[in-house]
Amino acid sequence: MNESLFAQITVPEVLLSNLNALLIRFGGGLLIFVVGLLLAKIARSLVHRVVRTLRISQLIESTPLQLGLESSELGPKIESVLATIAYVIVLLLVVHAAATQMKLEAIVYIATQFLNYIPKILSSLLILIFGLLLAGIVETLVKSAIRNLSSVNARLIAKSMSYFVVTIAILSALSELGIATFFINVLFVGITLAGCLAVGLALGLGGKDVVSQWLMDWYHRNRVTKTSKKKDAE
Numbered sequence: 001m002n003e004s005l006f007a008q009i010t011v012p013e014v015l016l017s018n019l020n021a022l023l024i025r026f027g028g029g030l031l032i033f034v035v036g037l038l039l040a041k042i043a044r045s046l047v048h049r050v051v052r053t054l055r056i057s058q059l060i061e062s063t064p065l066q067l068g069l070e071s072s073e074l075g076p077k078i079e080s081v082l083a084t085i086a087y088v089i090v091l092l093l094v095v096h097a098a099a100t101q102m103k104l105e106a107i108v109y110i111a112t113q114f115l116n117y118i119p120k121i122l123s124s125l126l127i128l129i130f131g132l133l134l135a136g137i138v139e140t141l142v143k144s145a146i147r148n149l150s151s152v153n154a155r156l157i158a159k160s161m162s163y164f165v166v167t168i169a170i171l172s173a174l175s176e177l178g179i180a181t182f183f184i185n186v187l188f189v190g191i192t193l194a195g196c197l198a199v200g201l202a203l204g205l206g207g208k209d210v211v212s213q214w215l216m217d218w219y220h221r222n223r224v225t226k227t228s229k230k231k232d233a234e
Helices: 002-054 064-069 078-104 105-145 151-177 181-206 208-234
Strands: none
Touching: 078 105, 078 181, 105 151, 151 181
16 A cells, blocks of 8 residues: 555656656757857858958959859859858757757757768868959959950950869869769869860861961060060160
């Protein structure tokens, strides 16, 4: 009689104890999530201000993706992209911490996989940004080097070189992410060979006379310029 009465009293106490522990875990996890969500929004705003202060979008304004970064139809500006990436990273950390507190192993595993993939995303993003900056520099250098040609031809050649650099940067970023690595390697080799073959055929066959005329014009213009400078010096 006493044992059954003791059991009736003990079982509710065990249930209440388990329920209390469960509420504490979920309450702590919910608190972590709410505070972390606020921190993620603060991080997004801070990164947006820092990137805007550094004027990164203006550094790549001469690249082929300028219109894509400024057009609302093709995508947000680079400031918004970087701010969103920072927000997502902080949010993943918050979800991981909250799920750990709640002992939700499935969510912890998924968040861990995403967090392990973040370094590759950041490195590929750096490669892409560096490629865009390099594309703008290459375009400017090519225009300066062949400024003696007509403006249309100089712009065409400079744009072609810039697009080539951007293509290499995109392929390198995708390769860093591990997306279709074999296909990207084959595509890179194919693009390189196709470009070399196109230049060789253009110089050796159809564009021989045109290239010869360009070189002659460039040579005569440089010679006239040097002669005039020499006379002025004398």
